[in-house]
Amino acid sequence: MKRFGKGLLAFVSLMMVVMIAGGIVVQADVMFTLPWRISNPDFEEVDFSGAANAGAPGIYYVHQNKVTGWSTASPTDLIEVWQDPNGKGVPAYSGQNFIELNAKDNYPIYQDIQTIPGTTLQWGFAHRGRDGVDEAGLLMGAPGNLQLIATADDGNDAWGYYTGTYVVPPGQTVTRLTFLAISTASGSITNGNFLDAVTLTIDVPGSQIGDYVWYDTNGDGVQQRDEPPAVGITVDLLNSNGNVVASTQTNDLGGYLFDDVAFGTYNIQVHLPLNGTYQYGFTKQLAGDDSTHNSHVDAAGMIYGVQSTLNGYYVDNDAGTITYSNAVIEKIDGDNQTPVAGAVFDITDNFGEVITQVTTDAQGKATIGSLATGTYHATEVAVADKYQLLTEPIDFTIGFESNESVIVTITNYLKRGSLEVVKVDDIDNNKLLAGAEFQVSDVSGDVIATAISNNSGLANFNNLLPGDYILVETKSPNGYQLNSKALNFTIPENPNGAVVITVENSKLVLPATGVNNDVFLSVGILISGGSLLALFLLRRR
Known part of the structure; x- marks a missing residue:
C-alpha cells in the first residue's frame, strides 16, 4: 500500500472500546492521521553524481x-x-x-x-x-x-x-x-x-482496513506511478461466515477504506470493473519483492484472513486489474512464403511460467486465447525436420483494454546444405589440383555461386537451399584440360553433411605436326648438296 502510507499511521484520538452483548465494537470517533502523497519530504533522496x-x-x-x-x-x-x-x-x-x-x-x-x-x-x-x-x-x-x-x-x-x-x-x-x-x-x-x-x-476517521485498486496496464503485477487508479470499483468486507458486513467503492485515487471495523477475522472481495467492452481479471498475486507495491488478491479477487484488532489498522490490501485478449501465431516459411504446419511453441509469461503449449495448424496458425495483459515469450520446441529450429524466443505483448488479437508472425527457414568439390588428376587421384574454377546453377540456369579450388584441391559451396543443381567447371587448373562436363547434384531436405563430388582433369599434351622425321632428313641433304654444287661452279669460272 502506497497511496495512504503503509506503516506510518498515527493515532489522533483514542479509540473507545464498548462491550456490548458478547461482542466488541469500535465507536465512530476513531481518527488516524495518514501521510499524504508527498515525495521526498526531507530532501534525503538526492543523486549528487555530476552535481x-x-x-x-x-x-x-x-x-x-x-x-x-x-x-x-x-x-x-x-x-x-x-x-x-x-x-x-x-x-x-x-x-x-x-x-x-x-x-x-x-x-x-x-x-x-x-x-x-x-x-x-x-x-x-x-x-x-x-x-x-x-x-x-x-x-x-x-x-x-x-x-x-x-x-x-x-x-x-x-x-x-x-x-x-x-x-x-x-x-x-x-x-x-x-x-x-x-x-x-x-x-x-x-x-x-x-x-x-x-x-x-x-x-x-476510523480507517482500519483498506488499500488501493489500480489498472495494471503492463501486467507485471507491480504498481507504477504512470498506471491509473481504478475508480468506482466495488469492494466488500466479509466476516468469517462469508457474509458481507460492509461495502464501499474506490475513490478518485483508487483508494478504499472500511471505517470502525469490529474485532475479528475478515475477508475482502474486490469486484471487477463493470464494463461490457472488455474482459477484466486480476493481475498476478504477490509479484515482485515489495509487498507494498504488488497485488494481494487472488484470481477471484479475494484476500483471506485479514485480522482486525482493537487499535489496529490494515492498509496493505492492494488489487491490480488487467484485461484479457488473444494472440495468433502465424508461422511462415521464409524461403517460400508458405505456411508452416506442426510447429510447436511453449508460451511463457513475464513471470517465467509456461502457461500453455500450442501447435500450428495446416494454415500455419495457432491461437492462444485469454491472455492477460503483459509480455509473453513464444519458444519453438519442435518444427519439421527440414526447417531450422529457432534458438531464441519471440516476444509479444498483450495490451491493456484491447479486443484485437495480437498477430505474432514467426519465420522459419529451410535447413541449408553444402557442396564440396574435390579436384584431382585423372591418372593420380591423390594429386589434388588448385586453381580450378566452378559455378553452381539451379535447374533454370541461374548462377547461384562460384568457387575456386584451394591448395587442398577443394572448392566449397555453402548455404545452398534444398533442391537440384548443376555444377560446371569454367576454368581448368594450369597445365590441365578443361573438364566441361555438367554434373547434376541434389541438396536434400534436412541435409546431413556436405554433398561431395570428385572432378578429374587430364594433363595437356603438345599437338602433333603431321610430318615424318625422314622427310626432314631428306630435305636437309638436298639443301646441303645444292650448296656444294653452287660453290664448285663458281670456282671454275
Whole structure:
C-alpha cells in the first residue's frame, strides 16, 4: 500500500472500546492521521553524481531530475542542496539534507500532488534564515492558480516550524505545493531561506482496513506511478461466515477504506470493473519483492484472513486489474512464403511460467486465447525436420483494454546444405589440383555461386537451399584440360553433411605436326648438296 502510507499511521484520538452483548465494537470517533502523497519530504533522496559545488563544502547545485519529487521553474533546472555538515556550519532540521530556495535565480520549487476534492490536508515545513531574518511563502492550489497560504520569518540562529490546514477545492484533483523566497537578510534573493521537513497529512476517521485498486496496464503485477487508479470499483468486507458486513467503492485515487471495523477475522472481495467492452481479471498475486507495491488478491479477487484488532489498522490490501485478449501465431516459411504446419511453441509469461503449449495448424496458425495483459515469450520446441529450429524466443505483448488479437508472425527457414568439390588428376587421384574454377546453377540456369579450388584441391559451396543443381567447371587448373562436363547434384531436405563430388582433369599434351622425321632428313641433304654444287661452279669460272 502506497497511496495512504503503509506503516506510518498515527493515532489522533483514542479509540473507545464498548462491550456490548458478547461482542466488541469500535465507536465512530476513531481518527488516524495518514501521510499524504508527498515525495521526498526531507530532501534525503538526492543523486549528487555530476552535481557542481556551490562555493563551500557540502553545498551543491543539483539538477532537478536528481532531486526526487521536486521541480523548479528556473531555466537552469538547478536546486541548491545543502548537506549536514557543511562549510557554513548550518545544521539540517532533520536527516542530512535540506535546501536553500533560489539556487541561482528567483524561481520557486514545487511538487504536484494528487488530492481528493473536499478533503482537509495538514501541512508543515521547517524554515530558517541564512544571514539574518529571511522570509519565504507557501503557496498551494491548482497549477496556474496558486494562493499564498502562509509566510515564514526566521533568523539564522534556529529553525522555525510552521503548520496549518488546506481544504482541497471542488474539482481539484492535483494540488501544487510551492515554496517561494520573498526576502532575505543579505539583500540577494538567491542567498537565504532554508527549507526542510515538508509534511502533508490527512485525518481519516476510523480507517482500519483498506488499500488501493489500480489498472495494471503492463501486467507485471507491480504498481507504477504512470498506471491509473481504478475508480468506482466495488469492494466488500466479509466476516468469517462469508457474509458481507460492509461495502464501499474506490475513490478518485483508487483508494478504499472500511471505517470502525469490529474485532475479528475478515475477508475482502474486490469486484471487477463493470464494463461490457472488455474482459477484466486480476493481475498476478504477490509479484515482485515489495509487498507494498504488488497485488494481494487472488484470481477471484479475494484476500483471506485479514485480522482486525482493537487499535489496529490494515492498509496493505492492494488489487491490480488487467484485461484479457488473444494472440495468433502465424508461422511462415521464409524461403517460400508458405505456411508452416506442426510447429510447436511453449508460451511463457513475464513471470517465467509456461502457461500453455500450442501447435500450428495446416494454415500455419495457432491461437492462444485469454491472455492477460503483459509480455509473453513464444519458444519453438519442435518444427519439421527440414526447417531450422529457432534458438531464441519471440516476444509479444498483450495490451491493456484491447479486443484485437495480437498477430505474432514467426519465420522459419529451410535447413541449408553444402557442396564440396574435390579436384584431382585423372591418372593420380591423390594429386589434388588448385586453381580450378566452378559455378553452381539451379535447374533454370541461374548462377547461384562460384568457387575456386584451394591448395587442398577443394572448392566449397555453402548455404545452398534444398533442391537440384548443376555444377560446371569454367576454368581448368594450369597445365590441365578443361573438364566441361555438367554434373547434376541434389541438396536434400534436412541435409546431413556436405554433398561431395570428385572432378578429374587430364594433363595437356603438345599437338602433333603431321610430318615424318625422314622427310626432314631428306630435305636437309638436298639443301646441303645444292650448296656444294653452287660453290664448285663458281670456282671454275
